[in-house]
Amino acid sequence: xxxxxxxxxxxxxxxxxxxxxxxxxxxxxxxxxxxxxxxxxxxxxxxxxxxxxxxxxxxxxxxxxxxxxxxxxxxxxxxxxxxxxxxxxxxxxxxxxxxxxxxxxxxxxxxxxxxxxxxxxxxxxxxxxxxxxxxxxxxxxxxxxxxxxxxxxxxxxxxxxxxxxxxxxxxxxxxxxxxxxxxxxxxxxxxxxxxxxxxxxxxxxxxxxxxxxxxxxxxxxxxxxxxxxxxxxxxxxxxxxxxxxxxxxxxxxxxxxxxxxxxxxxxxxxxxxxxxxxxxxxxxxxxxxxxxxxxxxxxxxxx
Amino acid sequence: xxxxxxxxxxxxxxxxxxxxxxxxxxxxxxxxxxxxxxxxxxxxxxxxxxxxxxxxxxxxxxxxxxxxxxxxxxxxxxxxxxxxxxxxxxxxxxxxxxxxxxxxxxxxxxxxxxxxxxxxxxxxxxxxxxxxxxxxxxxxxxxxxxxxxxxxxxxxx
Numbered sequence: 001x002x003x004x005x006x007x008x009x010x011x012x013x014x015x016x017x018x019x020x021x022x023x024x025x026x027x028x029x030x031x032x033x034x035x036x037x038x039x040x041x042x043x044x045x046x047x048x049x050x051x052x053x054x055x056x057x058x059x060x061x062x063x064x065x066x067x068x069x070x071x072x073x074x075x076x077x078x079x080x081x082x083x084x085x086x087x088x089x090x091x092x093x094x095x096x097x098x099x100x101x102x103x104x105x106x107x108x109x110x111x112x113x114x115x116x117x118x119x120x121x122x123x124x125x126x127x128x129x130x131x132x133x134x135x136x137x138x139x140x141x142x143x144x145x146x147x148x149x150x151x152x153x154x155x156x157x158x159x160x161x162x163x164x165x166x167x168x169x170x171x172x173x174x175x176x177x178x179x180x181x182x183x184x185x186x187x188x189x190x191x192x193x194x195x196x197x198x199x200x201x202x203x204x205x206x207x208x209x210x211x212x213x214x215x216x217x218x219x220x221x222x223x224x225x226x227x228x229x230x231x232x233x234x235x236x237x238x239x240x241x242x243x244x245x246x247x248x249x250x251x252x253x254x255x256x257x258x259x260x261x262x263x264x265x266x267x268x269x270x271x272x273x274x275x276x277x278x279x280x281x282x283x284x285x286x287x288x289x290x291x292x293x294x295x296x297x298x299x300x301x302x303x
Numbered sequence: 304x305x306x307x308x309x310x311x312x313x314x315x316x317x318x319x320x321x322x323x324x325x326x327x328x329x330x331x332x333x334x335x336x337x338x339x340x341x342x343x344x345x346x347x348x349x350x351x352x353x354x355x356x357x358x359x360x361x362x363x364x365x366x367x368x369x370x371x372x373x374x375x376x377x378x379x380x381x382x383x384x385x386x387x388x389x390x391x392x393x394x395x396x397x398x399x400x401x402x403x404x405x406x407x408x409x410x411x412x413x414x415x416x417x418x419x420x421x422x423x424x425x426x427x428x429x430x431x432x433x434x435x436x437x438x439x440x441x442x443x444x445x446x447x448x449x450x451x452x453x454x455x456x457x458x459x460x
């Protein structure tokens with residue numbers, strides 16, 4: 001019946017059947033996921049999964065809502081660095097004075113995510129688990145040298161952010177593993193970071209996004225990390241470009257040159273949001289801008 | 304898939320209803336008679352369905368009704384009464400921030416959510432806070448004016 005097809009394209013009701021459960025502990029949630037062998041999906045903020053289900057790209061038979069699990073909603077910093085619980089929302093990132101002061105690129109990136117409702121609903125764990133090459137929190141986490149903790153039926157493991165993503169929507173997370181938190185080492189003194197991106201309108205996904213972090217030594221960059229989103233099958237660090245900036249006196253020209261190196265290092269594709277050529281040429285500028293932000297912030301306290 | 308009877312707290316009133324797990328909060332609210340919650344894009348882009356969930360603006364099209372049990376839901380009709388509207392509602396009327404009216408409930412919800420966090424927002428703060436609510440009529444200028452007017456009025460009260 002033609003009408004059925006139209007129903008799917010023109011409205012976004014949740015047409016499919018599924019069961020719903022909201023376990024109160026991590027152990028219980030992992031047990032349920034393991035028992036359902038990939039037919040269950042983790043529900044956190046719902047801003048991606050429910051949309052995917054409405055357009056029938058995802059058809060789980062069970063939703064495991066993890067929002068009742070305690071202890072996953074905090075941002076805190078101790079001697080060993082920063083810990084961000086998986087259920088922390090983008091809104092919490094955006095409003096965190098600690099992040100703005102010491103992990104600026106992450107707070108800055110959060111301001112670019114969706115609209116305010118999406119930021120109030122969407123979670124850090126969801127953004128990572130969804131593994132989109134365009135996810136705004138990932139380039140900042142990459143330059144923060146972050147890792148993430150996964151808990152599964154066989155215990156827990158910590159995976160560096162650089163090794164977590166495999167492809168668009170794909171990561172090394174097993175279906176019965178839950179991301180519980182993100183860990184990042186404390187920033188060195190004289191470190192600054194920044195995030196910038198380009199999209200068609202503000203609430204669209206990024207065509208290109210860049211996070212940069214610089215640890216300054218006098219008038220030179222002693223350590224540089226640069227990561228881009230939407231220019232490869234996963235978000236990625238541009239190691240060659242990072243090296244181009246280290247050791248020389250910092251200048252806008254050097255930042256621009258670093259941008260050129262980065263634009264050759266990435267491997268963007270042409271898709272519905274942008275073209276390969278456009279992504280390469282704008283990457284240059286965005287890398288320069290992110291470096292300028294990071295450099296200027298390295299003169300303030302913290303990151 | 305089995306229905307379950309859940310109790311939603313909407314605008315201070317508890318309403319029990321039997322719902323399937325795949326019912327969104329948006330559908331549940333409208334089926335309970337809360338037609339002030341508008342159904343727009345149904346995928347979290349337009350903000351027409353925004354409600355306050357525990358005081359924060361969310362898109363009810365991306366919340367399952369079952370998830371909202373035990374939480375406090377406020378729709379635009381719960382902010383004030385016809386005789387005594389909320390200052391933000393009054394300011395929208397006064398400033399001409401309403402044309403067709405379809406985005407208005409969500410706009411006002413997001414504006415109220417903003418003013419609770421930040422009673423004295425700059426123009427940029429207002430633009431940022433209403434970025435998830437689309438309006439195809441007004442061009443936004445009068446909506447931003449309305450939020451500024453409301454902020455000033457609430458500061459006086």
